Amino acid sequence: MSAATTSSNAPADHLAPVYAQFPLQITDARGVFLHKPDGGKVLDLYGGHAVAALGYGHPRWVEALTEQAKSLCFQSNAVALDVRRRAATRLAKFCGLGLDTVFFVNSGAEANENALKLACKMTGGTQVIAVEGSFHGRTAAAGAVTWGADKKWYGFPNTPFEVKFIKPTTTAAELSALINDQTAAVIVEPVQGVAGAVDMPKEFLQALRFRCSENGSVLIFDEVQCGFGRTGHPFAANMYEVTPDIITTAKALGGGFPVSAMLVADHVAPYLKMDSLGTTFGGGPMACAIVETVVDIIESEGLLKNVQQRSAEIRETCMVGPVVGSQGAGLLLGLRTSRPAKDVQAELLKLDILTGTSADPNILRILAPFVLESEHVELLRKALARLPK
Known part of the structure; x- marks a missing residue:
C-alpha cells in the first residue's frame, strides 16, 4: 500500500x-x-x-526575544554577528573554567554528538567510556553512550564506536586499566538527571580527570541537565572543582528557547578546523540574544x-x-x-x-x-x- x-x-x-x-x-x-x-x-x-x-x-527574557526578532530573526554562521560573539564571550566568562571556545548548536544531544566526534578526531581512539545510569541523548553517538538504550530504543544497527560502561564506584586503580590507548573519551554527567539526580562522588570525577590527562583521552562533562546554574553554581564542574576538556550544556541555557553549546578548553580548540563542525540553526541571533540575557538575569538577580x-x-x-x-x-x-x-x-x-x-x-x-x-x-x-x- x-x-x-x-x-x-x-x-x-x-x-x-x-x-x-x-x-x-x-x-x-x-x-x-x-x-x-x-x-x-x-x-x-x-x-x-x-x-x-x-x-x-520573565519580562527581560520576553523583551530580549521580541527585540531580537524585530531586528534580525536569523542569519547563518556564514555571517558574523555581534550578538553571537557577545553570547559566546558571556557564556565562557560565566563558566570561568578556561573553556573559552564556544560552539553553539540546538539541543543537548547535538552538543554531545559534536563533543564525541571531536574527541574521536583528536585522539584517533575507537572506544568511549560512559557511566551506568547515564542519559546523553537519542542520536547515534549520544544514544550509544546512554545506559540501557540498546535494549529499549537504540535503532541503529551499529554504534559509531565501542562503548564501555563503568560504575561511579570504579576506583582509580581500575580506571588505569579501563582507560587505555583506544579510549577516545570518557563522558559523564556530574549529576545524573534521568537516573534520578544521582550526584557523582568527587573522588571518582577527580580520578577520571587524572587518568584522562595521563592517557590523553578527552574528559567530557555532559551538563545538559545539571549545568548552567541548576546546581547553584555556573556548572557542576565549578561545584566539584574538576575541570573537564569539554562541557556540553543546553536546557536552562535558553530558558525555553532551543539552544545548546559545547565549551572547549584551549588545548582542544586547535582541533576545531574550518568545516570540521557545522550547524544551520545553531548560533542564530535569537538563540544568542537569549543566552546573553539569561546569563545576565542569573547574575544580576x-x-x-x-x-x-x-x-x-x-x-x-x-x-x-x-x-x-x-x-x-x-x-x-x-x-x-x-x-x-x-x-x-x-x-x-x-x-x-x-x-x-x-x-x-x-x-x-x-x-x-x-x-x-x-x-x-x-x-x-x-x-x-x-x-x-
Missing part, C-alpha cells in the same frame, strides 16, 4: 504517539505556575525537563544563591509524608519515596503540584525554576504532608 493511502492509520491529532503525557491541560503560564482551562493553577517543579530555568514570562537556598529548604523541610531522603544538587533534586514515586507524583498532581519521576522507581525528581521562592517550597511541604507515608 502506498504512503498516500495510509492516512487512516494516523492518530486523530496527527502527532506521533511516542510520548507519555501528564493528565494535565494548560492554557498559559506565569512565574512558576501553569494555568489550567478552569482557571486553576499548578506549581511547576519540573520545568519542562529542566528547561524553564526562569519560569514563565542572584539566582545561583537562590537555587542553593531553595535546595536547602527543600532538603530540610520536605522530608515529610512519603519522602524519606534526598540526593542530587541545587534544583536537580531527587526525593526518595517510601512508595513508588509514580504514585506520589500522581497524588501531587491532584494537589496541583507537578513533579517528575526518574529511572529509579523511588525517586521523585525536582527540576524547579531558579526563581522558586520559599512560599513555593512551603506549598510542596504541605502537599507532601497530606500524602500517606
Whole structure:
C-alpha cells in the first residue's frame, strides 16, 4: 500500500504517539505556575525537563526575544554577528573554567554528538567510556553512550564506536586499566538527571580527570541537565572543582528557547578546523540574544544563591509524608519515596503540584525554576504532608 493511502492509520491529532503525557491541560503560564482551562493553577517543579530555568514570562527574557526578532530573526554562521560573539564571550566568562571556545548548536544531544566526534578526531581512539545510569541523548553517538538504550530504543544497527560502561564506584586503580590507548573519551554527567539526580562522588570525577590527562583521552562533562546554574553554581564542574576538556550544556541555557553549546578548553580548540563542525540553526541571533540575557538575569538577580537556598529548604523541610531522603544538587533534586514515586507524583498532581519521576522507581525528581521562592517550597511541604507515608 502506498504512503498516500495510509492516512487512516494516523492518530486523530496527527502527532506521533511516542510520548507519555501528564493528565494535565494548560492554557498559559506565569512565574512558576501553569494555568489550567478552569482557571486553576499548578506549581511547576519540573520545568519542562529542566528547561524553564526562569519560569514563565520573565519580562527581560520576553523583551530580549521580541527585540531580537524585530531586528534580525536569523542569519547563518556564514555571517558574523555581534550578538553571537557577545553570547559566546558571556557564556565562557560565566563558566570561568578556561573553556573559552564556544560552539553553539540546538539541543543537548547535538552538543554531545559534536563533543564525541571531536574527541574521536583528536585522539584517533575507537572506544568511549560512559557511566551506568547515564542519559546523553537519542542520536547515534549520544544514544550509544546512554545506559540501557540498546535494549529499549537504540535503532541503529551499529554504534559509531565501542562503548564501555563503568560504575561511579570504579576506583582509580581500575580506571588505569579501563582507560587505555583506544579510549577516545570518557563522558559523564556530574549529576545524573534521568537516573534520578544521582550526584557523582568527587573522588571518582577527580580520578577520571587524572587518568584522562595521563592517557590523553578527552574528559567530557555532559551538563545538559545539571549545568548552567541548576546546581547553584555556573556548572557542576565549578561545584566539584574538576575541570573537564569539554562541557556540553543546553536546557536552562535558553530558558525555553532551543539552544545548546559545547565549551572547549584551549588545548582542544586547535582541533576545531574550518568545516570540521557545522550547524544551520545553531548560533542564530535569537538563540544568542537569549543566552546573553539569561546569563545576565542569573547574575544580576542572584539566582545561583537562590537555587542553593531553595535546595536547602527543600532538603530540610520536605522530608515529610512519603519522602524519606534526598540526593542530587541545587534544583536537580531527587526525593526518595517510601512508595513508588509514580504514585506520589500522581497524588501531587491532584494537589496541583507537578513533579517528575526518574529511572529509579523511588525517586521523585525536582527540576524547579531558579526563581522558586520559599512560599513555593512551603506549598510542596504541605502537599507532601497530606500524602500517606
